[in-house]
Amino acid sequence: MDQFKHLVYDFLVNKGLSSQVAEYLNMLILLIGLLIIIVIVDLIIRKILIGAFAQFASQTKTNFDDLLIANKVPRNIAHIIPLLIAIEFVPDVFIDFYNFENIIEKGLIVFAIVLTLWVVRSLLNTLRDHLKTLPRFKDKPISSYIQVFMIFAWVGGFMSAIAIITGIPFWSFVTGLGAISAVIILVFKDTIMGFVASIQVSINDMVRIGDWITFEKYGADGDVTEITLATVKVQNFDKTITTIPTYALISDSFKNWRGMTNSNGRRIKRALYIKQDGVKYLSESEVNKLKDIQLITAYLETRQQDIKEYNTSNNINKELLLNGRNLTNLGVFRKYIDSYLQKHSAINKDMMIMARQLAPTTQGIPLEIYAFSSDKRWENYEYIMSDIFDHLIAALPYFDLEIFELPSSSSFVANSKK
Template sequence: MEKINEVSSKYYHFIYNHLIEIGFSETLSTYLNMFALLAALLIVVFAVDYVIRRILVTTFSRFALASKSNFDDLLVANKVPRNIAHIIPFLIALEFVPIVLIDFSHLENFVEKSLQVFAIVLALWIIRSFLHALKDFFKTLPSLKDKPIDSYIQVFMIFAWGAGFMSAIAIITNTPFIKFVTGLGAISAVIILVFKDTIMGFVASIQVSINDMVHIGDWITFEKYGADGDVIEINLATVKVQNFDKTITTIPTYALISDSFKNWRGMTKSEGRRIKRALNITQSSVKYLTDNDVDELKKIQLITAYLETREKDIQTFNSGNNINKELLLNGRNLTNLGVFRKYIDSYLKSHSAINKDMMIMARQLAPTTQGIPLEIYAFSSDKRWENYEYIMADVFDHLIAAVPYFGLEIFELPTKVTFNSN
């Protein structure tokens, strides 16, 4: 072994011995010997790095072109082979640094620690590039494209960078990693304070994902932040919403669990979009229908059969109970408001754009100072916003125009006010 070391030392000090022979001082010869070895090592490292990088990148690229999967394409796009190629040159540098600095033991320790720290950084680069490729791949899968993959990647990388940072400090301070981590307990309160938003975002991301509250592509309305549009990105700290005017609203992730917002996903996945709007009928226009009124309304085809059936039932009841019909109030009667409600129901059920498999209802709400609300409750078959608005407008255009045919009036605030001069 001693002979081997002597032979190795002879080669390592070849330049040193040559310089001494030609008259250089020992100190200068030592430094020049070190610089020459360092230059040789750097040339070898960069050459090996270049060759291996070209081989790996070319091989991966060709394999990606031949493969049907796009995951390997994403590995190349995110520079995973390029980062992996640095491993072998790094190992060469780590192996030969003690030889280059054989005469500088105090510098050798510093360089070795620097290389160990660089090893941590290199590992994090590789992990990050691989995770980014994995993230891009997951986003191409239909079952995962609406999941907050960015949040999961960011959480993992935060822990990875934290562990890497602590490992680097432990290496620099010559402190065992476990002992170093244990000592961090004393400053945990400071860490929590500094990373408060990150921690809150992390917890919120988990809750949002577990409770299935928001997906990428969901239409949400968040009045507090002025957001009304589609979710385009969910990450650890923020949720980005593209509003319908194409502006972007950024919402803190933790706001999704601390505040109230509306997610329209249930509507978009349902068989229809709800129409819920009322016509306010003037109370003074509501009245009982005479026989002549009923005969006139029979001309409306949608309720002809209904009026004939109801008329027979009412006449049978009133005759059987000897009801005095000289006064309309006595016995059973039809009202124009009740017939109009039946007309609305029949009209909605015959409308081609209304979903017949979902609830259809015309209901009367409690009277107010602005009349009697007659609410239409139904669902349009087409859920697209523009078409939905067209369908709803079409329905109410017709009903507003139909109101006078039933002797009813829609409540409106007076447009003119007459003042008494006295």
């Protein structure tokens, strides 16, 4: 074997070249030969491994092996054997150049560390993609955990590489890093904060992939598509993407709509602003006229009878409507709203249904509808809510009520012509 190592050297010396030149040419030719062998072996093994994985994947029902190929696991593993060949034969190539041999061997060991990290990362990415296909893990921040592990792995690999290059024992090198720990913490501040936040978000189940969140500070309003160690990606309803720092989820306030999506209805909470000067007591003839509205016929008959008995038994002078008990057009309209919602097919009857009057404002009396639509899909929810308010706005004149609105330019023109 030693004769083969110096075969080119002996040939060149016999041809009259100096020993120093012969040594360099011998090393160069052996190095070229080794590189050619490594490239050929790498191509062959890569082709065999990828072909074998592809054939195996086509015959199985699971998608795990397909994900192995997609994440380049066979390709990365294929580099291991050529690397071992290089480590084995480098001493023979640089037999006459110990310093070169030492540098190249250290470089190959560093590359071995990097290759190991590549393989581990490919396997973890495959595991992540596979878990995301399982319903149990679909909404979990798997990427955050993998990123945390890979950060520690890369830091460990980096320190190992520095220890190999410098010749310092690994543990001695790690111990020496304590002196610059403050600098490391400063450099990796965002990563550390993201790591802590990611753990808290996961443990407290604050956000899952697929959740609809609203984060006004960052202009986010849409579905969470990705949770990583440093960022959370939200696809807004206008299809734009908003990126939020993970630690912002525990330091700032945001709204998660998961409770609504998991419930049996989506809340409708909107008010009609009624003009105050339109509110009045109803005379008996006006009540009788409103009895034609079928949703409140039974209610008006019962209430009218109760009020009449009370006023009669208490000798109330009904020549003035203010005396005694009376019905108001606003109160009757409120009852109509309640009856209408109770009969509406799109309203969930098992959840809160209420028409309530809020404190009067400069814009009128707010009459708020509080109910839950059975259909939680956005487009259907908006249609249901619009349908309800279309009907109620059109129903107002039947109760001699009006919606408050600020005057427009046409209002001023009309008044000026009077």
